[in-house]
Amino acid sequence: MFVVVGVTGGIAAYKTVHVVRLLVKEGHDVHVVPTADAVRFVGLPTWEAISRNPVTTSVHEDVARVRHVALGQSADLVIVAPATANTLAKMATGLADDLLGTTLLATTAPVVAAPAMHTEMWRHPATVRNVETLRERGVVLVGPDDGALTGGDSGPGRMSEPEAIVAAALAVVAGPPADLSGLRVVVTAGGTREPIDPVRFIGNRSSGKQGIAVALAAADRGAEVALIAAHVDEGVLAAASAHPRVGVTRAGTAAELAEAVGERAASADVVVMAAAVADYRVAEVSDAKLSKDAADGTRLTLDLVENDDILARLVRERPEGQTVVGFAAETPVDGETLLDRGRRKAARKGADVLAVNRVGWSEGFESDGNEVVLLAAAGDVIATAAGSKREVADALWDAVLGIRSEAV
Numbered sequence: 256m257f258v259v260v261g262v263t264g265g266i267a268a269y270k271t272v273h274v275v276r277l278l279v280k281e282g283h284d285v286h287v288v289p290t291a292d293a294v295r296f297v298g299l300p301t302w303e304a305i306s307r308n309p310v311t312t313s314v315h316e317d318v319a320r321v322r323h324v325a326l327g328q329s330a331d332l333v334i335v336a337p338a339t340a341n342t343l344a345k346m347a348t349g350l351a352d353d354l355l356g357t358t359l360l361a362t363t364a365p366v367v368a369a370p371a372m373h374t375e376m377w378r379h380p381a382t383v384r385n386v387e388t389l390r391e392r393g394v395v396l397v398g399p400d401d402g403a404l405t406g407g408d409s410g411p412g413r414m415s416e417p418e419a420i421v422a423a424a425l426a427v428v429a430g431p432p433a434d435l436s437g438l439r440v441v442v443t444a445g446g447t448r449e450p451i452d453p454v455r456f457i458g459n460r461s462s463g464k465q466g467i468a469v470a471l472a473a474a475d476r477g478a479e480v481a482l483i484a485a486h487v488d489e490g491v492l493a494a495a496s497a498h499p500r501v502g503v504t505r506a507g508t509a510a511e512l513a514e515a516v517g518e519r520a521a522s523a524d525v526v527v528m529a530a531a532v533a534d535y536r537v538a539e540v541s542d543a544k545l546s547k548d549a550a551d552g553t554r555l556t557l558d559l560v561e562n563d564d565i566l567a568r569l570v571r572e573r574p575e576g577q578t579v580v581g582f583a584a585e586t587p588v589d590g591e592t593l594l595d596r597g598r599r600k601a602a603r604k605g606a607d608v609l610a611v612n613r614v615g616w617s618e619g620f621e622s623d624g625n626e627v628v629l630l631a632a633a634g635d636v637i638a639t640a641a642g643s644k645r646e647v648a649d650a651l652w653d654a655v656l657g658i659r660s661e662a663v
């Protein structure tokens with residue numbers, strides 16, 4: 256395979272020497288493209304000797320072979336490691352002021368980036384936005400890991416280990432495994448809307464992105480998926496609607512969602528309740544738009560009644576061999592409390608896996624990233640997952656497979 260390894264100006268560049276070695280050892284034709292800053296950390300002779308190919312940083316060298324686009328056009332895979340905050344920003348904007356920039360714009364190959372930087376730089380809103388843009392465009396990010404950083408401090412920002420980068424990059428080229436093939440899966444996604452009157456509703460901020468990532472991950476890994484979508488934007492739903500192994504059913508209210516799940520759950524191997532389902536509905540929905548006259552002075556009181564607990568019912572009525580997965584969104588301030596509440600909920604609901612995630616004004620909903628703790632019914636932590644919603648979805652399916660293989 257023709258692999259381009261872009262190297263940028265961070266201390267972790269020395270670890271990328273090992274990335275190149277591993278790829279060469281596996282028989283790949285590796286072409287290193289360092290930025291001008293990268294060669295201040297590790298020089299050209301090292302890259303040339305390790306990769307066994309000529310290495311340049313400038314678009315003005317080897318012009319006869321149109322090197323500034325030729326490398327990108329020939330590539331089957333591009334890895335950028337370490338990816339500095341600066342290079343992530345350049346990639347997100349499409350800047351092409353050096354050979355790595357032109358190569359990245361000229362390629363249609365999968366791009367895998369391994370960010371490395373201090374925690375403050377990683378958490379800066381500009382970097383967060385750039386990473387989101389890159390993920391939306393299909394760039395796969397490996398890491399960064401949490402650990403010791405160059406200045407003696409520690410936190411998220413450390414480049415992943417070379418073995419992990421190479422394994423993740425080769426897995427991207429190989430495509431998803433078909434380890435869910437033969438399974439029938441029901442996934443719910445989005446937020447329900449409980450009508451108040453013909454024009455108003457009680458809703459929530461769920462975008463449906465996590466549930467749809469769960470459905471898509473299952474379908475990509477070979478499962479037949481029935482996706483029940485409560486309110487989800489068409490744009491978010493598009494990839495799922497187009498997938499040959501996903502059938503989409505729309506549901507508006509919690510009751511409609513319960514009915515749609517109920518019809519399909521009996522024949523499913525796995526049910527994942529990722530939708531944000533309203534706990535309460537309006538007792539008496541008004542046929543006419545409520546006017547201000549309905550209010551008592553400046554207050555309007557709505558009577559709410561509890562909806563059925565769909566997850567609890569699924570657990571109660573599940574057929575033998577079925578795995579039930581729930582999601583719990585909590586807003587506690589610290590990780591311990593989050594886990595405590597998750598454990599109590601896991602015990603109450605009895606789902607085989609409960610994915611607990613923190614939500615707040617700026618977390619969880621609508622964003623493209625997520626962080627979850629996967630709990631077993633007994634409260635043990637099965638795994639933690641952080642990253643894009645797709646990465647979280649894949650971790651969830653890995654956990655489900657683990658549980659199902661233990662049960663056999």
Ligand SMILES: Cc1cc2nc3c(=O)[nH]c(=O)nc-3n(C[C@H](O)[C@H](O)[C@H](O)COP(=O)(O)O)c2cc1C
Binds near residue numbers: 342
């Ligand atoms: C000793 C040293 C270490 C650095 N490490 C990093 C790093 O790990 N991550 C990062 O984003 N920038 C780091 N920088 C800053 C980058 O080198 C700088 O932003 C540079 O412009 C990056 O250029 P490039 O992305 O074109 O390689 C470091 C700078 C120095 C001097």
